[in-house]
Amino acid sequence: xxxxASYNINGIKARLPRLLEWLAETRPAVACLxxxxxxDAGFPEAEFTALGYQAIWHGQKGFNGVAILADGTAPVEIRxxxxxxxxxxxxxxxxxxxAGVRIAxxxxxxxxxxxxxxxxxxxxxMERLRAHMQGLWALxxxxxxxxxxxxxxFDTDIWSPRALAEDALMQPASRDAYxxxxxxxxxxxxxxxxxxxxxxxYWDYQAGAWQQDHGFRIDHALLSPEAADRLTACGxxxxxxxxxxxSDHAPMWVELRGQ
DNA sequence: ATGACTGCCTCTGGCAGA
Numbered sequence: 001x002x003x004x005a006s007y008n009i010n011g012i013k014a015r016l017p018r019l020l021e022w023l024a025e026t027r028p029a030v031a032c033l034x035x036x037x038x039x040d041a042g043f044p045e046a047e048f049t050a051l052g053y054q055a056i057w058h059g060q061k062g063f064n065g066v067a068i069l070a071d072g073t074a075p076v077e078i079r080x081x082x083x084x085x086x087x088x089x090x091x092x093x094x095x096x097x098x099a100g101v102r103i104a105x106x107x108x109x110x111x112x113x114x115x116x117x118x119x120x121x122x123x124x125x126m127e128r129l130r131a132h133m134q135g136l137w138a139l140x141x142x143x144x145x146x147x148x149x150x151x152x153x154f155d156t157d158i159w160s161p162r163a164l165a166e167d168a169l170m171q172p173a174s175r176d177a178y179x180x181x182x183x184x185x186x187x188x189x190x191x192x193x194x195x196x197x198x199x200x201x202y203w204d205y206q207a208g209a210w211q212q213d214h215g216f217r218i219d220h221a222l223l224s225p226e227a228a229d230r231l232t233a234c235g236x237x238x239x240x241x242x243x244x245x246x247s248d249h250a251p252m253w254v255e256l257r258g259q
Numbered sequence: 260a261t262g263a264c265t266g267c268c269t270c271t272g273g274c275a276g277a
Contacts, residue, residue: 010276011266035276037267062267063275110277150277169277204277205264218277248265248277 001232002099002256004030006146006219008107008202008249012036012065015247016044022240023051028253029071030098032105033057034148036065043067060091066105066147070098078102084128092125099259101227102136106147111168119168122150126177133181136224143224144254145186150218151178153188156197158216169218187228189221189254190236201236202249210241221254230256 005028009015012033023031031053036043040059048055054074057067058081068075075096082093092107106129111122129145136143152169155161164170182188190199200215209215223231233255241250 014266035266110275112275112277148277164277167277202277207263209264216277 002030002101002259003028003253004032004101004103004144004146004221004256005251005253006032006034006105006148006221007251008034008148008219008247010035010037010247010249012038012044012067013042014245016047018240018243018245018247020047020051022237022251023048023053023069026237026251026253027071030075030103031069032103032146033067033069034065034105034107036067037063038065056094056096058091058094064091064107066091066094066107068094068096068098068103068105073098075103082125082128083132085124100142101256101259102139102141102143104136104143104145104147106145106149108148108150110150111171111174114168114171119171122168123173123177126174130177130180130184133186133222134184137184137186140226141224142227142230142256144221144227146221146254148218148249149178149220151175152216152218153178153191153220154197157199159200159214163214164216169216181222185225186222187225187231189223189228189231189234190217190252193234199236200250201252203241205248219249219252221252223254227256230258232257
């Protein structure tokens, strides 16, 4: 069994005690982190080494930033940065191989406000992602593309579709771009195992969203057929959202048979 | 309801997040 988790931690410096606690308690084989919000030099590598995890990371000053941690082994880095735009300097993509599984850690652009350049960037980024994922598909190996997609795929993925109807996370263009990935054949693990929806990975800090369970699902794991064939379980570590100084996201994970 | 929180770097207020 191999558990691969994704966690938008909203600042690795502010979150480090919670993050180390989660790793120690749940011990995923692989942890994909988003929004580390630090430059490369500020990444707390030693803290993870002490826990038995080896890491690669792609940081950026103040915003964004992604990392991949592996338990007891070094993630073999394949790529940093999403291809398709040489002018894109935002740290949102990191790809590695761990135990025969290709793992892509993504932090897809939020896209607000819209219309405007940020929403255009989001849609362009999603087109680039689709093109790159078609190359991953062709590898015919287990591939897991996981992270913060910043897309609420269906109305059943939010407590109130009307609440975010005007938001970039729910725009038809955002959903269509996500739907194109599903049409290409990628398996949305959480959606497949929870066809009725109602599973959240994010609760806003504001307006008592957590207390009222006003959440939605934007953190996803898309699996190639070779990975989907090995999918035995998936879930959300919801209780970690309710802890002191928590991220506004909860970790989500998939379990693959073997290795 | 121009609302609400939180983190970052710091022009300690403005930006970004979702």
